[in-house]
Amino acid sequence: MTDPMSDTVRAKSVEELAALIGARALGDTQIGIESVASVGSATLGTVAFVEDLKALENAQDCGASALIVPDGAGERARKIAQKVPAIIEVAIPKLAFALFAKILHPQKQREPSIHSTAAIAESADIALTAYIGPHVSIGENSTIGTGTRIEAGVVVGDDVTIGIDCVLHPNVTLYDGVTIGDRVVLHAAVCIGADGFGYVRDDVAYHKFPQVGTVIIEDDVEIGAHTCVDRGSLGRTRIGRGTKLDNQIHVGHNCDIGERVVIAAQTGISGSVTIEDDCVIGGQVGFGDHIRVQSGAVIGSKAGVLPGKIVRPGVWWGIPIQPRDEYKRLNAHVGRLPQMREELKELRTRVKELEEKLLPNSADD
Amino acid sequence: MTDPMSDTVRAKSVEELAALIGARALGDTQIGIESVASVGSATLGTVAFVEDLKALENAQDCGASALIVPDGAGERARKIAQKVPAIIEVAIPKLAFALFAKILHPQKQREPSIHSTAAIAESADIALTAYIGPHVSIGENSTIGTGTRIEAGVVVGDDVTIGIDCVLHPNVTLYDGVTIGDRVVLHAAVCIGADGFGYVRDDVAYHKFPQVGTVIIEDDVEIGAHTCVDRGSLGRTRIGRGTKLDNQIHVGHNCDIGERVVIAAQTGISGSVTIEDDCVIGGQVGFGDHIRVQSGAVIGSKAGVLPGKIVRPGVWWGIPIQPRDEYKRLNAHVGRLPQMREELKELRTRVKELEEKLLPNSADD
Amino acid sequence: MTDPMSDTVRAKSVEELAALIGARALGDTQIGIESVASVGSATLGTVAFVEDLKALENAQDCGASALIVPDGAGERARKIAQKVPAIIEVAIPKLAFALFAKILHPQKQREPSIHSTAAIAESADIALTAYIGPHVSIGENSTIGTGTRIEAGVVVGDDVTIGIDCVLHPNVTLYDGVTIGDRVVLHAAVCIGADGFGYVRDDVAYHKFPQVGTVIIEDDVEIGAHTCVDRGSLGRTRIGRGTKLDNQIHVGHNCDIGERVVIAAQTGISGSVTIEDDCVIGGQVGFGDHIRVQSGAVIGSKAGVLPGKIVRPGVWWGIPIQPRDEYKRLNAHVGRLPQMREELKELRTRVKELEEKLLPNSADD
Secondary structure (H helix, E strand, O other), X not given: OOOOOOOOOOOEEHHHHHHHOOOEEEEOOOOEEOEEOOOOOOOOOEEEEOOOHHHHHOOOOOOOOEEEEEOOOHHHHHHHOOOOOEEEEEOOHHHHHHHHHHHHOOOOOOOOEEOOOOEEOOOOEEOOOOXXXXXXXXXXXXXXXXXXXXXXXXXXXXXXEEOOOOEEOOOOEEOOOOEEOOOXXXXXXXXXXXXXXXXXXXXXXXXXXXOOOEEEEOOOOEEOOOOEEOOOOOOEEEEOOOOEEOOOOEEOOOOEEOOOOEEOOOOEEOOOOEEXXXXXXXXXXXEOOXXXXXXXXXXXXXXXXOOOOXXXXXXXXXXXXXXXXXXXXXXXXXXXXXXXXXXXXXXXXXXXXXXXXXXXXXXXX | OOOOXXXXXXXXXXXXXXXXXXXXXEEXXXXXXXXXXXXXXXXXXXXXXXXXXXXXXXXOOXXXXXXXXXXXXXXXXXXHOOOOOEEEEEOOHHHHHHHHHXXXXXXXXXXXXXXXXXXXXXXXXXXXXXXXXXXXXXXXXXXXXXXXEEOOOOEEOOOOEEOOOOEEOOOOEEOOOOEEOOOOEEOOOOEEOOOOOOEEEOXXXXXXXXXXXXXXXXXXXXXXXXXXXXXXXXXXXXXXXXXXXXXXXXXXXXXXXXXXXXXXXXXXEOOOOEEOOOOEEOOOOEEXXXXXXXXXXXXXXXXXXXXXXXXXXXXXXXXXXEEHHHHHHHHHHHHOHHHHHHHHHHHHHHHHHHHHHHOOOOOOO | OOOOOOOOOOOEEHHHHHHHOOOEEXXXXXXXXXXXXXXXXXXXXXXXXXXXXXXXXXXXXXXXXXXXXEOOOHHHHHHHOOOOOEEEEEOOHHHHHHHXXXXXXXXXXXXXXXXXXXXXXXXXXXXXXXXXXXXXXXXXXXXXXXXXXXXXXXXXXXXXXXXXXXXXXXXXXXXXXXXXXXXXXXXXXXXXXXXXXXXXXXXXXXXEOOOOOEEEXXXXXXXXXXXXXXXXXXXXXXXXXXXXXXXOOXXXXXXXXXXXXXXXXXXXXXXXXXXXXOOEEOOOOEEOOOOEEOOOEEEOOOOXXXXXXXXXXXXXXXXXXXXXXXXXXXXXXXXXXXXXXHHHHHHHHHHHHHHHHHOOOOOOO
């Protein structure tokens, strides 16, 4: 079975691969590697990895041509994974595996071209090396950088700037005036720059609060399918450099998401929330507005953060969020409530008995 | 008012309909039926149903031409629903009603054709009886089965296989290499095969973990609008035969969802989760990664399942999940906390009184 | 930096603006205003606002040409915001600001036209003043009202009615037979009229319950990006006049959402839920089916409402929902559980001591 995602790539030898990342190779280092695979399903021509010695113990039957193992585990690996002709030793096997995958399964390449069905405004500026797919629309004064690939059905509004080497997957929508950096990947149906949710109520109706700001997506951001990032109401909404968003996330108007932030699927972020650099946010988390999450905070899946909160570094769980250990402790206490109730009942009986025997005149209760 | 969803269908007599499902018909069995309706809004020419005797008691004013009732309730129905000329008796009235609806409101038919605006790769293989709508894109080496209907704006990548008699509603996106079985229905903007969410962090950035697997959607699956099923990172993500997913669900990379599983809207499933056959999952449920839900388990809406859990058959509620009865019991205990606190306080007073009166020297507290 | 969202508009004087809403203007009322801005980022040519006197105290450095303040605060504002040449006094500054924004940043206008790439059924009826963008599809017998703007990639099914002055942003999908009122705004990828989620199970499979109803979106509704409103299974699903839905909301079949209801992002509403006029619903709320939320109820974010509930006016939080004060009180009790446990333990010791000293023969426990 061929890998439908990868263009054909000449096999690389284990020696070549190891050299590219400065790793040590043992065994038959001339053997050719064509693709990556998991330990369990690896076959001839593939490279697999184990993260640690424990995982290595389960690699006896691995059928890969090469196995990446932690530094110092090479000899042990040769003993356990006897069918594997070559071993690669490296500090972080999973990282090496990811880098090999980039080489062996390069991103899809498209010949620079503009599909005949694309509708492109005359004032738009498309780099010569860009790819513009079928049924793409590009509005007035928008610019598309070199090497950028825009797949079928994408709609780019007016005055949009897209940097170099980006990939916009099918049916993405970019509203007017948003800015996309370099090497940004937007998966299918991502929506950048829709109006934020703000209204002013009078006696008879809701009036729209202005949503005239914009959105800036910085370099090396990847955004999962169907995620929506709303435009600023007056200022801008920002997704910082190197940040990764999963599918179906909602980012409200005027949020400022820092660099190298990771957010899992279906999390919802109300307006004017700041998440500083290097935070990790689980899935289905809910943020009220005007929250600041400080750099290094980790928020568990399904947590809820009340409006206006400052979330300090540490690990947070629950609705509303508490330090994880506190959350677990309280949860355990709740689990013991039936027993506590029994204890309380028993104690009442004993106290009543004491009272009846020793204070015969105070027959209350 | 005509029904906008249904193509014109010659009316069927009650006798014909009953014969098709082996049901018993009473009364004026020659009366014609053109469409289905609810008991409350039914008019001449429609068939309605009641699930049980209790519902039957509320059908006095029903204006339908025929009413489907449980086996044995026919005579009772004739007495209560006196305006209804015909009664159909059957074991499961709701099922009969669904089957009649299939006959009376057949799926929209399209003449086999390829719209002039569709962009189809030369190497794609489109069945002669398929319908390809406006602004559809189909990539290299993809195949579309007989009778399959692909509505406007759908984007099908390269190396995609789509079976027979499928319906892809507008703006669906299929990434490269995914496989869709027979009679699969994908509602608007469904996304199959986007990259899973996996990165390896080093000192300076997140590096993408390979997402080079694929997705298999088996026969008779129906997937609600805006649901996203990510591709496997190395292996595949699978949605089993006859499974039904509601709107806006997220299915992470390498999940294995069994046959006849039902999942309600907005549920999020992290990577490598297995849900075995015949499970029922509520809406807004969250699954951590590497969970196994055993066949026959039922998980209530808004529940949260911790990573790595094995969920046994039974009914589960809460965050984290507990057996439903346990959940309800603990919830009741929490509701009694104020009272418990009062009891505890009162008990302290009484113990103190005992101590003061009987242990005059131990004046602690 | 120019505002990418706004067409060029002739500056208006403070006097003109104030006159339009019957407000009082102080200071240099002839100064020109071109756009709205926040107090913090306002520059020459902009108008900003403060909601109350407390916010006014932080406006010392405001660089706007005009500042909107509450009635009676004009003189105080002139003292504090000394750089601002003009002050506008009005009852609700935020509302005045919203109205000014409508004037200064008018909605994007498109010349009436039908893009050459649009695919429009011959029987469709498009108003002469409508705008139909690139790659739009419009089905048989659908009608598009005057002044309505349909952006690129939108798919309109058969027998759809769209009123006047609507805006359909890119990649919206309208299924067959739905009705959209006047001045409705649908943001990117909104899906109206997909099948509701209903099946009848027999021994071997799930059979689709008929989804042959429709959807009615009334006048002045705005719906956020990626929100899905399913069609009625037999009757209709309705979104009432003036209601505002945020992004990524799910509205199930046969829901009846009243007028001037506001619902925040990612809320999920099961089938046959009624939400009466003027309710306010937070984000990520989950509704079971057949719930009735009475007019004036407010439900906090992340709440869960059990099937069949009647939710009375008032403020509700939690899973399942409780009155907010009750929720907070119980939550506080849970937080005190460790202390309560300690108290209980201590009390046991003291009771045991009493028993041992005073009832020497009853050495139980």
